[in-house]
Every structure is written in structure tokens, then in C-alpha cells.
Amino acid sequence: MKTLYLRVQTPHPEDPAIQACVRVLRRGGLVAFPTETVYGLGADALEPEAVAKIFKAKGRPADNPLIVHAADADRAFELASDVPGEARRLADAFWPGPLTMVLPRADHVPLETTAGLDTVAVRVPAHAVALAFLVAYGSPIAAPSANVSGRPSPTKASHVLQDLDGKIDAVLDGGPTGVGVESTVLDVTVRPPRILRPGGVTEEALTKALGAVTGPSKAPHGETDIKEARSPGMKYRHYAPKAEAVAVHGSPADVARALTNLRNVQRKSKPGFLISRETLRLARWSESDPTVYVLGQRTDVEEAARRFYDGLRQLDHAGVAEIYIEAYPAVGLGVALYDRLVRATQGKALDAAAYLRSL
Numbered sequence: 206m207k208t209l210y211l212r213v214q215t216p217h218p219e220d221p222a223i224q225a226c227v228r229v230l231r232r233g234g235l236v237a238f239p240t241e242t243v244y245g246l247g248a249d250a251l252e253p254e255a256v257a258k259i260f261k262a263k264g265r266p267a268d269n270p271l272i273v274h275a276a277d278a279d280r281a282f283e284l285a286s287d288v289p290g291e292a293r294r295l296a297d298a299f300w301p302g303p304l305t306m307v308l309p310r311a312d313h314v315p316l317e318t319t320a321g322l323d324t325v326a327v328r329v330p331a332h333a334v335a336l337a338f339l340v341a342y343g344s345p346i347a348a349p350s351a352n353v354s355g356r357p358s359p360t361k362a363s364h365v366l367q368d369l370d371g372k373i374d375a376v377l378d379g380g381p382t383g384v385g386v387e388s389t390v391l392d393v394t395v396r397p398p399r400i401l402r403p404g405g406v407t408e409e410a411l412t413k414a415l416g417a418v419t420g421p422s423k424a425p426h427g428e429t430d431i432k433e434a435r436s437p438g439m440k441y442r443h444y445a446p447k448a449e450a451v452a453v454h455g456s457p458a459d460v461a462r463a464l465t466n467l468r469n470v471q472r473k474s475k476p477g478f479l480i481s482r483e484t485l486r487l488a489r490w491s492e493s494d495p496t497v498y499v500l501g502q503r504t505d506v507e508e509a510a511r512r513f514y515d516g517l518r519q520l521d522h523a524g525v526a527e528i529y530i531e532a533y534p535a536v537g538l539g540v541a542l543y544d545r546l547v548r549a550t551q552g553k554a555l556d557a558a559a560y561l562r563s564l
């Protein structure tokens with residue numbers, strides 16, 4: 206199939222590109238569209254045949270449920286058979302925004318969408334194009350991240366095309382996304398609500414709004430325990446570049462020294478590096494080197510989250526066999542970034558100071 210590339214002119218329901226995408230969904234087709242977190246691969250959430258195409262295009266395991274997107278909280282809550290008071294409080298505080306709530310599934314939501322579960326994950330995205338598209342379509346849109354299963358999530362329309370060109374009907378280009386990591390998935394069917402996947406809304410913010418939430422337990426470096434995550438999708442290899450990836454822990458000074466050494470040792474295999482600006486300066490490397498990708502200032506975890514998936518894709522594109530990724534502090538949004546780092550590296554990590562001592 207030929208994938209239509211459509212650029213949004215104005216984020217309005219009447220926009221010609223948005224209207225063309227509405228027609229695609231009405232025919233039961235697939236449209237990739239921007240949200241504030243990452244691009245989603247959308248289909249009509251209430252049409253089982255349309256939803257089945259999402260699983261096929263992504264190569265997604267059939268037991269991994271989809272997030273359903275709605276234009277506002279009322280329409281999102283229509284998808285649930287019961288809406289606890291906490292959910293309404295959370296909607297007031299965080300919607301539109303990068304929070305997904307798991308609620309009991311209403312009967313009219315097909316089991317294809319929820320992968321057979323009696324719960325449904327819903328969210329109202331905080332992106333003008335996504336909201337205009339949802340309003341124009343007038344019905345909820347199921348959308349996982351618009352990548353081939355297991356690959357880094359797309360934060361630009363070009364990332365979507367790298368993975369899905371020829372496999373989906375259209376991509377709606379609304380520019381790069383803002384947050385860069387996915388939404389927080391919160392199970393609101395349990396007391397207190399439980400974080401299934403850390404994401405754009407931090408645990409601190411949720412705790413402030415609700416009084417208490419529980420999260421996946423933290424291992425020594427602050428990573429979430431992969432085995433303990435209960436979101437079905439969290440058990441799969443995820444967010445991973447083609448290259449073998451390794452997380453590198455330590456101060457920028459130690460990371461710069463360790464990576465300089467590794468680069469010399471592995472000169473022949475040309476490894477790639479995803480690092481902070483501080484580390485780049487200390488190592489005296491050039492930013493224009495295609496095997497080096499700068500995530501931004503080490504203190505700016507928001508920028509690092511925004512750039513993380515793009516960095517993995519660019520280094521894959523540069524053809525490196527190995528990628529060393531500087532670990533940022535796992536606080537605030539850094540918890541979600543750290544979770545994606547652990548998954549992309551499948552837990553492989555190097556302590557820069559210990560490595561330097563071993564030389």
C-alpha cells in the first residue's frame with residue numbers, strides 16, 4: 206500500500222489534512238498522528254477489524270492491549286463501566302496530558318482493543334493536532350506508539366515512515382512531539398492506584414494529587430523492576446535500537462574518561478555515544494561526528510527525554526554496532542527516561558568509575 210504523507214496546516218478539525226485522515230479512519234484504515242508524548246498509530250477503537258490492522262502493521266503481540274484516546278474526559282469515561290472518584294480527580298488535574306488510566310471496560314469496547322482484558326486504558330492527549338483529529342473524527346481512537354514492535358517510539362513523522370512506510374494508510378505530520386517519552390500508565394482499578402509504566406506525569410505529581418500511589422519497586426540504580434511491571438506490554442523487549450546498547454553511570458568527568466578509553470579500545474568497531482553536553486565538552490569530541498549524539502545539558506532531563514528516541518534512531522542510522530548511553534539522574538521525568546534506558550539496554554550497564562579503576 207502507498208502511505209499518504211499529510212502535513213497539518215492548522216490544528217483545527219476542518220484542516221484538509223485532518224479531514225483526509227478522518228476519511229481514512231472511516232474506511233477502517235490506519236493513521237499515524239502526533240501526540241504530546243510520541244506519535245500514535247490510530248484506528249477506530251470500536252471497530253475490531255480496524256484495530257486488528259494495528260497489531261498486524263506493528264507486528265505487535267496479540268496479548269498487548271491498546272490505549273484508547275478521546276477528545277475529552279467525558280468521552281474517555283464513556284469507555285469505562287465504572288469511574289471512581291480518583292479517576293475524576295486525576296482527569297481534572299492531568300487531562301489533557303500524558304496520563305493513561307486503566308479502568309473497568311464498558312461492554313461496547315471490543316476485546317480486540319483491550320487484548321481480551323476486562324479493563325481499558327484511556328487518555329486525553331495534550332496536543333492540538335491530536336485533539337483536533339479526535340474532535341473531527343467524533344469517536345475514540347485506539348493508538349499504540351507508531352513504531353514496529355520493539356523499536357524506539359517515534360517522536361517525528363520521519364521516524365514513523367522509517368518503520369511503517371507502505372504498511373499504513375497515512376501519516377499526519379504535526380512536527381516533533383514535546384515530551385518524547387510515553388504517557389504514565391496508572392491502574393485506577395486498585396486502591397491506591399498503581400503505576401504500571403512510568404511516563405510523562407511523574408510519581409510526585411500523582412502523589413500530590415491523590416495522596417498515595419504505588420509504583421514498580423526500585424532497584425539500586427533507581428530502575429524499575431521489569432519483572433514486576435504488570436502492564437502486559439512491559440514484559441517485551443522494548444524501545445530498543447538495532448545496535449547493542451549499554452547504559453553508562455557516573456559523573457560527566459568519569460563518563461567522559463571511560464568513554465574516551467572505550468572509544469580508543471574499540472576504534473575499529475566505531476561505537477556510538479548518546480551523551481550530555483558536559484560529557485561532550487570534557488571528552489573534547491565534536492558534535493558533528495555522526496557517531497556522537499548530544500542529549501542536552503545533564504541538568505535538563507526534559508530535553509534528554511525529548512531527544513532520546515531520536516538519538517537511538519540516528520545512531521542506528523550511522524550504522525554503529527554498539528551504543529553507549531549516559532544515564533541521567535532518575536528523578537522526576539528522569540524516572541521514565543531511566544525506565545526506557547533500562548529497557549533499551551536490556552539492563553546492560555557500566556559503572557564509569559569502576560571501569561576506570563579496573564584499567
Ligand code: TXA
Pocket residue numbers: 240242243244245246269270271272303305307319322324325326348349350351386387388389390401402435436437438439
Ligand atoms: O504516550 C503514550 O502512551 C503513547 C501515545 C501514542 O498515546 N502510546 C503508547 O502506547 O505508548 P503503547 O501501546 O506503546 O503502550 C501502551 C502500554 C502498554 O504497555 C500496554 O500493555 C499498556 O499500556 N496497557 C494498555 N491497556 C492496558 C490495560 N487495560 N491494562 C494494563 N496495561 C495496559
Ligand code: MG
Pocket residue numbers: 349350358
Ligand atoms: Mg509502544
